[in-house]
Amino acid sequence: MAVLILWIVFFNLDISNGYNYKVQVQILKEKVQESNYNVTYAFLVDFSIPSGKKRLFLYNLKTGEIDKSFMVAHGEGCGQENGSPRSFSNTPNSLCSSEGMAVIGERAYSQYGINVKYWLEGLDESNNNMRRRVVVIHSWKGIPPYSIYPFKIVQSQGCFTVANNALSYIDNFISQQENKRILIYAFK
DSSP states (O other): HHHHHEEEEEEEOOOOOOOHHHHHHHHHHHHHTTOOOOHHHHHHEETOOTTOOOEEEEEEEETTEEEEEOOOBGGGOOOOOOEEEEEOOOEEEEOOOOOOEEEEEEEOOOOTTTTTEEEEEOTTTTTTTHHTTTOOEOOOOOOOSSOTSSSSSBBSSSSSOOHHHHHHHHHHHHHHHHOOOEEEHHHH
């Protein structure tokens, strides 16, 4: 029993990590009003959190709560400082993650992980090359499904790379949504 409690405390810390996302949520809510986006759910990617912790959050815009959290890699071209990206880029071949708002696009085949990827359409000047850069959401077996902090996870080539079970969950979640135009907002 004590081992189970220790595992829950160490690996499944509060999914929000105690962070307050009022500003980001307000920006999301304003963006949702502009176009035909999903008004109930969005994803937040808080790159200020070290990569060894969960930092991709499924956020419920109606309840104001984080429903689920996942591990996610950042681009190796960004460099690292304490497990967080040092910089961001929208330049092709930079191998960096991009900051900003994007909409999750069509589902397609991926050579990685569970063989599923989601194209991303960047909505900001800081990420409007995502499609051209082939920055997608995909999975890979090397991403752990649980927090490993203070250790870091592997880096991607700019993609939002998650654990296989995380993408299975996300894929199933998106398939159940009436409006699949879900926003994803990456920031630091």
